[in-house]
Amino acid sequence: MSDNRRDFLRKSALLGLTGLASGLIGKESLDKIEHVSESLSSEGNPFTLPKLPYAYNALEPFIDKQTMEIHYGKHHQAYVDKLNAAVNSTNMDFSLSDTAKCATIEPSSLPAIRNNLGGHYNHSLFWTLLKPNPTVSANSPSGKIAEAITKKFGSFDTFKKDFSDHAAKLFGSGWCWLVKDDAGNVRILTTPNQDNPLMQLGERGTPVLALDVWEHAYYLKYQNKRADYISNWWNVVNWEKAEQLYTQK
Numbered sequence: 206m207s208d209n210r211r212d213f214l215r216k217s218a219l220l221g222l223t224g225l226a227s228g229l230i231g232k233e234s235l236d237k238i239e240h241v242s243e244s245l246s247s248e249g250n251p252f253t254l255p256k257l258p259y260a261y262n263a264l265e266p267f268i269d270k271q272t273m274e275i276h277y278g279k280h281h282q283a284y285v286d287k288l289n290a291a292v293n294s295t296n297m298d299f300s301l302s303d304t305a306k307c308a309t310i311e312p313s314s315l316p317a318i319r320n321n322l323g324g325h326y327n328h329s330l331f332w333t334l335l336k337p338n339p340t341v342s343a344n345s346p347s348g349k350i351a352e353a354i355t356k357k358f359g360s361f362d363t364f365k366k367d368f369s370d371h372a373a374k375l376f377g378s379g380w381c382w383l384v385k386d387d388a389g390n391v392r393i394l395t396t397p398n399q400d401n402p403l404m405q406l407g408e409r410g411t412p413v414l415a416l417d418v419w420e421h422a423y424y425l426k427y428q429n430k431r432a433d434y435i436s437n438w439w440n441v442v443n444w445e446k447a448e449q450l451y452t453q454k
C-alpha cells in the first residue's frame with residue numbers, strides 16, 4: 206500500500222473513531238483517545254483501547270477483578286489489534302465512519318473488519334454502562350429511560366425479567382440490548398457474535414443498554430451459570446449512562 210493510501214485510511218479511521226466514540230465515552234475520554242491515536246498514528250494504528258473508567262476490582266463482588274483484567278486487557282485489546290491489522294491491510298475504498306456503514310459491506314468480504322469493529326464498539330460501550338463501587342441498595346433507572354421502560358413493559362421488574370430471559374436464551378455468543386427507535390420507544394433485541402443494533406442486519410436501533418453474554422464475560426466466576434451472571438449484572442448497570450444515551454439526540 207502506498208504511503209498516501211495508508212494516510213487516507215488512517216485519517217478515515219480516526220474520523221470514524223470520533224463518530225463511534227462521540228456520546229459513548231464522554232468528551233474528556235474522547236480527547237484522550239484522539240490524543241493517543243495521534244501519537245500512535247506514525248505506527249499506523251488508528252484504533253486504541255479506551256481507558257477503563259474504573260479499577261479492575263471496582264465491580265466486585267458482581268464482576269470479578271480477574272475477569273475484568275482478561276476481558277478488557279486481553280479480549281478487547283485483541284479486537285483493537287485485529288481491527289488495526291485489518292484496516293491497515295485492506296485496499297478497499299471505504300471509511301470507517303460508523304459500524305452501520307461497516308455492516309453494509311458484504312459480510313463474507315471483510316469479516317475481520319466487521320467482527321473486530323463490532324467487538325471494539327460493543328466493548329467500548331459496555332464498560333461505560335457498568336457502574337463502579339456498587340451499593341447494596343436496589344439499582345434501578347430514573348428519568349426518561351425509566352418512563353420509556355414502564356411505558357413499554359408495564360414495570361421495571363417485568364422489563365428485568367424479559368431482558369434476562371432474552372439474554373439467557375441467546376444461543377452461543379452474542380449481546381443483549383435495549384434499544385430505542387426515533388420516536389423514543391424502547392425494545393429488547395439480541396445480536397450474534399459481535400454484531401450490534403447499529404449494523405444493517407435484521408432489527409436496528411440505538412443502543413441504550415448492552416449486556417455481553419459471551420462466555421469470556423462470566424466464565425471464570427460463574428462457569429456455565431449464565432443466568433447467575435445476568436442476575437448479578439443488574440447490580441452494576443450504570444443507569445445514569447443509559448439515561449444519557451437515551452436522551453441524546
Ligand code: MN3
Pocket residue numbers: 276280328417419421422
Ligand atoms: Mn466480551
